[in-house]
Amino acid sequence: MQALVLKNVSKSFGGIVAVDKVDLTIMVGESRALIGPNGAGKSTLFNLVTGEVSLDEGRILLFGKDLTHEPVQKRIASQLGRTYQISNLFSQLTVQENLFLASWQTWKKKVSLAATLFRSWRKFESERRYVVEIAKRVGLEGRLDTRVEDLSHGEHRQLELGITLAHEPRILLLDEPMAGLSVAERGFMTELIMSLKPEITVVIIEHDISVAFSIADKVSVLHRGAIIADGSPEEIANNQEVQQIYTLSRRSKDTRHA
Numbered sequence: 001m002q003a004l005v006l007k008n009v010s011k012s013f014g015g016i017v018a019v020d021k022v023d024l025t026i027m028v029g030e031s032r033a034l035i036g037p038n039g040a041g042k043s044t045l046f047n048l049v050t051g052e053v054s055l056d057e058g059r060i061l062l063f064g065k066d067l068t069h070e071p072v073q074k075r076i077a078s079q080l081g082r083t084y085q086i087s088n089l090f091s092q093l094t095v096q097e098n099l100f101l102a103s104w105q106t107w108k109k110k111v112s113l114a115a116t117l118f119r120s121w122r123k124f125e126s127e128r129r130y131v132v133e134i135a136k137r138v139g140l141e142g143r144l145d146t147r148v149e150d151l152s153h154g155e156h157r158q159l160e161l162g163i164t165l166a167h168e169p170r171i172l173l174l175d176e177p178m179a180g181l182s183v184a185e186r187g188f189m190t191e192l193i194m195s196l197k198p199e200i201t202v203v204i205i206e207h208d209i210s211v212a213f214s215i216a217d218k219v220s221v222l223h224r225g226a227i228i229a230d231g232s233p234e235e236i237a238n239n240q241e242v243q244q245i246y247t248l249s250r251r252s253k254d255t256r257h258a
Contacts, residue, residue, distance in 0.1 A: 009058035029198035081169030116119035154185035
């Protein structure tokens, strides 16, 4: 079964083409890495999939449903989850409070509004057990009562992933989850993401090629808004056009810092 299908998806900003006629099919249970130089259009493509940015042309299908013109909320309800390059958490609340709030969409139909208004969140026992299970899944079971502002950067990333998992997504878009992490934290996060398969279809944007290749079943390379290569990690690693693009990208970066 197809989890995500993009057909001729395009987006321009003020005459600058950010995403150029992208065709992409990702199967249920697959892990797909989306790589490419800075400015290739990767995050914009994620924004089009989630509905945060409207596309100029093309179609987006999620588990066979056409969600091209549907709002963000409808896509989340279709079990699409996403993390971002910059964490957006309630810093004054604890880990467990953040996860409890994130879990609201999952269990709100089972609880009346009146019950929610007149009961402390700590009295929702089954919901709190759900929160604990999510915390265990992302390695934060020992930090439930810790304020977010007291967490390390790596733990912020773990919590952000937990918040996304609380919505019970079937497909998860991860936008540079390794950004700013230490080597040890990268190893932990890599194992954590790999543990999600095959129950959750994973699409990851990642600049660390070794991490992207270790997680992905298939890799798609984006350059100047267009997909220029698709294949296994080994095929992409041996693709001369991809090698040339990354060589040019490194040279450009070195020139700017010279």
